Amino acid sequence: MNIIVCVKSVPDSETRIKILSDGVSIDESMIKFDTNPHDEYALEAAVQLKEKFGGEITVICLGDDNAKSTIKRCLACGADKAIHLVAQNSRMADSLVVAQALADEIKNNSFDIILCGKQASDTDSHQVGAMIAQILNIPCISMVNEISISDEKATASRDIEGAKEIVECSLPCILTAEKGLNNPRYPSLRDIMKAKKKEILRKEVKLNKAGIEILSMEYPPPRSAGKIVGEGPKAVPELIKLLKEEAKVL
Numbered sequence: 001m002n003i004i005v006c007v008k009s010v011p012d013s014e015t016r017i018k019i020l021s022d023g024v025s026i027d028e029s030m031i032k033f034d035t036n037p038h039d040e041y042a043l044e045a046a047v048q049l050k051e052k053f054g055g056e057i058t059v060i061c062l063g064d065d066n067a068k069s070t071i072k073r074c075l076a077c078g079a080d081k082a083i084h085l086v087a088q089n090s091r092m093a094d095s096l097v098v099a100q101a102l103a104d105e106i107k108n109n110s111f112d113i114i115l116c117g118k119q120a121s122d123t124d125s126h127q128v129g130a131m132i133a134q135i136l137n138i139p140c141i142s143m144v145n146e147i148s149i150s151d152e153k154a155t156a157s158r159d160i161e162g163a164k165e166i167v168e169c170s171l172p173c174i175l176t177a178e179k180g181l182n183n184p185r186y187p188s189l190r191d192i193m194k195a196k197k198k199e200i201l202r203k204e205v206k207l208n209k210a211g212i213e214i215l216s217m218e219y220p221p222p223r224s225a226g227k228i229v230g231e232g233p234k235a236v237p238e239l240i241k242l243l244k245e246e247a248k249v250l
Helices: 037-053 065-076 095-106 128-136 189-195 232-245
Strands: 002-007 009-011 033-035 056-063 081-086 113-117 140-144 146-150 153-160 163-170 173-177 199-204
Touching: 002 037, 002 065, 002 128, 009 065, 033 037, 033 065, 037 056, 037 113, 037 146, 037 173, 056 065, 056 095, 065 081, 065 189, 065 199, 081 095, 095 128, 113 128, 128 140, 128 173, 140 153, 140 163, 153 173
Parallel strands: 002 056, 002 113, 056 081, 081 199, 113 173, 140 173
Antiparallel strands: 009 033, 146 153, 153 163
């Protein structure tokens, strides 16, 4: 079974973001980059499928040089080889541009299943996986939390409001991973050392012009300071008044 996993390098969730003077981009010089969390579930699913059926896992990552650490981690966690699509302006690309670049490379590879996270933590668009499926004209099941493969078909479960949905499609297909699909493994020191010998194919790519433009970025407004209204039962009337008039939650 040949499996492709699309991954993205994103700013660490604890990173403090600094907006540049142009108002539409961020200062990346002090940012720690990490693997998109939902893509880790996708990679673990790929490794489990390989352990069951055999085959090969290829990771494809679109990004600048900050993506190197993500690619190396994926190789240490079980991927066999990686393709780094290098584009220095990739962080300004919209979902369709990203999907087109990934799909163009996927066309050059043999695959049975494509896996990716349901969303990237930096943009939360939920779009790239479905767009790749549309470009390649293959089925897509999104936000899956259970996967089984048999008889050239993929069966996946996904949570919907108040229920669970079971969906089946033919291979090849693309599945986008939801949190809870599995427990991603941590690479051992031995795996990290072995990953250094694995192939990383670096390709310079020119991205299409983005159809969506970022007009501005701004920091969220600062939170107002808390208030102490007193102690014990005597504080209740004042607390209720503030909840009604200021917080407007009553």
